[in-house]
Amino acid sequence: MVSGRERRRVVVTGFGMVTPLGVGVERTWQALTEGRSAIVPIRLFDASTYPTSIAAQVPEYALADYVPEMAARDHLGRNECFTLTAATEAYRGSGLPRPTPRPRRTGVYLGSGEGAMDFLNFVALVVDNWRDGHVDVPGFLAEGRRRLNAIIELEQEPNMPAGYVAQLFGAQGYNSNCLTACAASSQAIGEATDIIRRGDADIMIAGGSHSMIHPLGVAGFNLLTALAVGYNEQPAKASRPFDLHRQGFVLGEGAGMLILEELEHARGRGARIHGEVIGYGSTADAFRITDSHPEGRGAEAAMLAALTDAGVSPEEIDYINAHGTSTEVNDRVETKAIKTVLGERAYHVPISSTKSMTGHLIAAAGAVEAIICLLAIRDGLIPPTINYETPDPECDLDYVPNKARRATVRAAMSNSFGFGGQNVCLVLRRYEES
Amino acid sequence: MDSRRVVITGIGVVSAAGIGREPYWEHLTAGRSGIGVSTNLDLNGFPSRLVAEVKGFDPRRLVAQRKAVKVMCREIQFAVGATQLALEDAGLIGHLEPDRTGVNFGAGLMVSEIDELGAAFSRSLDEHGRFELKRFGREGLASLFPLWLLKYLPNMHACHISIFYDCRGPNNTITAGDCSATQAIGEAMQIVARGDADVFLAGGADGKLTPLNLVRYELLGWLSHREEGTPAPFDRRRDGLVVGEGAVCFVLEELEHARRRSVRIWGELVGYGCTWEPGEIRQHSRSGGELAMRAALEDAGVKPEEVGAVLAHGLGLGNADVAEAQALERIFGAADQQPLVTAIKPVTGHVSAAAGGLELAAGCLAVANGAVPPTLHYREPDPECPVNLVRDGARKEQVHLALVNTFSFGGQSSALLLREPPQ
Numbered sequence: 029m030v031s032g033r034e035r036r037r038v039v040v041t042g043f044g045m046v047t048p049l050g051v052g053v054e055r056t057w058q059a060l061t062e063g064r065s066a067i068v069p070i071r072l073f074d075a076s077t078y079p080t081s082i083a084a085q086v087p088e089y090a091l092a093d094y095v096p097e098m099a100a101r102d103h104l105g106r107n108e109c110f111t112l113t114a115a116t117e118a119y120r121g122s123g124l125p126r127p128t129p130r131p132r133r134t135g136v137y138l139g140s141g142e143g144a145m146d147f148l149n150f151v152a153l154v155v156d157n158w159r160d161g162h163v164d165v166p167g168f169l170a171e172g173r174r175r176l177n178a179i180i181e182l183e184q185e186p187n188m189p190a191g192y193v194a195q196l197f198g199a200q201g202y203n204s205n206c207l208t209a210c211a212a213s214s215q216a217i218g219e220a221t222d223i224i225r226r227g228d229a230d231i232m233i234a235g236g237s238h239s240m241i242h243p244l245g246v247a248g249f250n251l252l253t254a255l256a257v258g259y260n261e262q263p264a265k266a267s268r269p270f271d272l273h274r275q276g277f278v279l280g281e282g283a284g285m286l287i288l289e290e291l292e293h294a295r296g297r298g299a300r301i302h303g304e305v306i307g308y309g310s311t312a313d314a315f316r317i318t319d320s321h322p323e324g325r326g327a328e329a330a331m332l333a334a335l336t337d338a339g340v341s342p343e344e345i346d347y348i349n350a351h352g353t354s355t356e357v358n359d360r361v362e363t364k365a366i367k368t369v370l371g372e373r374a375y376h377v378p379i380s381s382t383k384s385m386t387g388h389l390i391a392a393a394g395a396v397e398a399i400i401c402l403l404a405i406r407d408g409l410i411p412p413t414i415n416y417e418t419p420d421p422e423c424d425l426d427y428v429p430n431k432a433r434r435a436t437v438r439a440a441m442s443n444s445f446g447f448g449g450q451n452v453c454l455v456l457r458r459y460e461e462s
Numbered sequence: 463m464d465s466r467r468v469v470i471t472g473i474g475v476v477s478a479a480g481i482g483r484e485p486y487w488e489h490l491t492a493g494r495s496g497i498g499v500s501t502n503l504d505l506n507g508f509p510s511r512l513v514a515e516v517k518g519f520d521p522r523r524l525v526a527q528r529k530a531v532k533v534m535c536r537e538i539q540f541a542v543g544a545t546q547l548a549l550e551d552a553g554l555i556g557h558l559e560p561d562r563t564g565v566n567f568g569a570g571l572m573v574s575e576i577d578e579l580g581a582a583f584s585r586s587l588d589e590h591g592r593f594e595l596k597r598f599g600r601e602g603l604a605s606l607f608p609l610w611l612l613k614y615l616p617n618m619h620a621c622h623i624s625i626f627y628d629c630r631g632p633n634n635t636i637t638a639g640d641c642s643a644t645q646a647i648g649e650a651m652q653i654v655a656r657g658d659a660d661v662f663l664a665g666g667a668d669g670k671l672t673p674l675n676l677v678r679y680e681l682l683g684w685l686s687h688r689e690e691g692t693p694a695p696f697d698r699r700r701d702g703l704v705v706g707e708g709a710v711c712f713v714l715e716e717l718e719h720a721r722r723r724s725v726r727i728w729g730e731l732v733g734y735g736c737t738w739e740p741g742e743i744r745q746h747s748r749s750g751g752e753l754a755m756r757a758a759l760e761d762a763g764v765k766p767e768e769v770g771a772v773l774a775h776g777l778g779l780g781n782a783d784v785a786e787a788q789a790l791e792r793i794f795g796a797a798d799q800q801p802l803v804t805a806i807k808p809v810t811g812h813v814s815a816a817a818g819g820l821e822l823a824a825g826c827l828a829v830a831n832g833a834v835p836p837t838l839h840y841r842e843p844d845p846e847c848p849v850n851l852v853r854d855g856a857r858k859e860q861v862h863l864a865l866v867n868t869f870s871f872g873g874q875s876s877a878l879l880l881r882e883p884p885q
Binding site: 162205222329 | 504507560565581595596598607608620622627633636637642656681683743753870871
């Protein structure tokens, strides 16, 4: 990407969120700036004997209250409900008419995860057909046809949320879903930005959703020793990015959605502009599926690519929303990469991990964190990294410990580094005319 | 600044119809289907016993890092194998520039091998033989191996590929149902065109040959129940899909970069269209891909009459075929005015997240060999689907432009336009 060349500008004209801190952007933002944790004992299933029995869960709410036209639709998964709710908030906030007045020029690009499987029915199928160390396949198939529900199964597919969003708003343009683990919804925003820049759409609904707080999801991450296991009795303290006593991340769930719009199109209809997406970088560590590269080379390259794409220097970044998962490796490596990219400036830029409060929303994390950057820009207020009690000598930057901080934020950077080494960085800036 | 041009310099195929592009082409032109009665899974008693299984896949030959095989489920091994073949074809093994090489792979949801889970669940039963989550958390869970989750994550195709071949550029995993490979390739094309990479490994892999996936498709009413001659795209007797497995990878390369290497060029990607079709999301049939195909043509500045061949989605499923036939008619005219149309799923099976890539590979080989493979099982044309299908053997034809059409439940619809190699 050649920075500074003539190209279409992409602004944000609406945003929506469903997070463990609440349904809706302002509710979540209020909690974030107050430093509140959403992490509690898992209620969605009996996780009492799991190594990790805590998570950040979205408070129960009725889809009918937010997306009445979809409430009668049967068997929507949790992640789909979050998608629809957040997308509705974003679209409504944008002031665009429904359906979109330009169907072929309006697209959807999400980074949404799979839905939760029909676990107890699946387990029964397996257990009832377990013979001498193998599942009897003919038996599984015969009983599966009786026990499982076609629609529940189909609604787990990761491309379904993007279909529903398109249907809700009549968006007949570009439609895709990516699933680069923890980078997915940041990637969706970045790719959607490029789609508008190259002229293939004027409006893109971009973001993501995920819920992995289910028996196999938590099991999978526990097996990888990726989750914090020593804080089951003190859930609010479990997610402690950059702290010396961090042990791993805590699962969250939810959705974040943005309305991205070509600038002239937004100005032409007098839309309110929340900010501008100015930079996107995507790279791969090409190292290991289990660990980040020890020098953070992929993270570094993603940040550099985003800054170059944005045409901004490190001096212009006023806030970094870190990937900051609270794992030993990520936080150390991310710190190193930030120092390499920003040089001396790294010591003067506030960095915070809101995963300390929301938990890790996996595919949805990137979109939620991009919106948080825009709110920081809007309000001149940086959310803290909570549970920061004991500094780690290898993580010696300013992580905005424990309390939100007033500061002018003109441009912010958001990092999302996926399991397996797919890295995304976004740069967002306050909207300025020229 | 003009967009850079993007060509295909390597093709790697792992399919039920051959491993490697030459065996694949041979199956396609000879009309030899890779579909047969399931051998890996016992489907006795299931209404559908036919599947398209990859045969003779040797990880030792095709998966560069032996130790990694244990943490790669079958589809991921296919993805890496197809990539190895594509890179060999392009002469790029050991010659990639890490920061200028990207990866984009289409993937489906991969379901864990049920025997692995069965072992864990069976350790979690109470004294009455009933599953108890408390026991699973305490004992059952720990009997799964530590990297179990990573063996099945959709983004692992692209991650393993990037690790094996040291590709550090842009990297994505598309999960858009049956459009996944088409979109992965289309997006890779955009990234090379905009200058963020010079080489891209793009394709898709899928494998729904697991008990859970088969039950799902059966419950949805998508599976064919016929014992032979199926799937039968556009045929009056069509009754559904035959599920397959496999992977395909293309080496996409910026044109001048390829010319400097004097490598054989298979074709140029000149158009990409991606849309969403209104209609019931839980079904395949809507507008048959019309708008995406038109968008791909418009993207390339090509008129319908210039297209020589269409690689149809050709599901062999109910109204989806009608919708596609009508789309082709609206774009190209009546059957006698249409380009040659062919549907290859009777040979490859339905490999969902790899489908568009398998069709693009057939398109590349059609252009290179001057022949369009036949559509098998087409014996009773359906008057509702008047399509200019190639039947009864491959048709010799100099194809200058080939169009690939894919659409998915969920509403996604994507198309790619391939041109013969530039002079």
